[in-house]
Amino acid sequence: MWQQEGVGEQSVKELYGGPLERRLAVVERIGMVGPVAERVATGLDDGMGRAVLTLLRSAAQPVMADLGRGLADAARRPGLALIAMNDVDAASGTIAQHRAAAGAAGAAFAELADVGHWWPVENPRPAAAALEEFRGRVEGT
Incomplete structure (x- = not known):
């Protein structure tokens, strides 16, 4: 979903936006807890959301298939x-x-x-x- 225009931005806004408590809940839901979770949740902001979308969109096909051919x-x-x-x-x-x-x-x-x-x-x-x-x-x- 994050590789799709619009849908990806909405998902990032939901996951990376809002108050710290909501971002902390997102981080805890994926298995991260304690002080590290708090530090990570603090960093979930618009800039991080843009970075995630950029990274995942750079891995769209045929890029991943091309990279796979270079594994040898x-x-x-x-x-x-x-x-x-x-x-x-x-x-x-x-x-x-x-x-x-x-x-x-x-x-x-x-x-x-x-x-x-x-x-x-x-x-x-x-x-x-x-x-x-x-x-x-x-x-x-």
């Missing part, structure tokens, strides 16, 4: 694809899509159990462990 170039360096398992099918695509993208890029794949889209705030430990393990494999330790 990433295989020149070691890579690790992280997927927050509680985010699957919610915001970031399916496990199959993540595995396909990782495979096309020649990247390893780590499933982060019990965390969602905002894993850096919820619990960064699963990602840190996956990154440490990956680093050890790459460095041969």
Whole structure:
């Protein structure tokens, strides 16, 4: 919806506008809580809304398909694809899509159990462990 003119602007206005309490409710509804949620909600303003629309509209087809064709170039360096398992099918695509993208890029794949889209705030430990393990494999330790 955010890639559509008019509809996207209305959605951003509803999500990113209004009093802080309403913006905080939006942030909490997507799984972010505590002091970080308050800081993020404070930053949800017209400028952020425009940035989100610009980013998502820049990813409209055929741009994403073109970028996907370049994934094989990433295989020149070691890579690790992280997927927050509680985010699957919610915001970031399916496990199959993540595995396909990782495979096309020649990247390893780590499933982060019990965390969602905002894993850096919820619990960064699963990602840190996956990154440490990956680093050890790459460095041969």
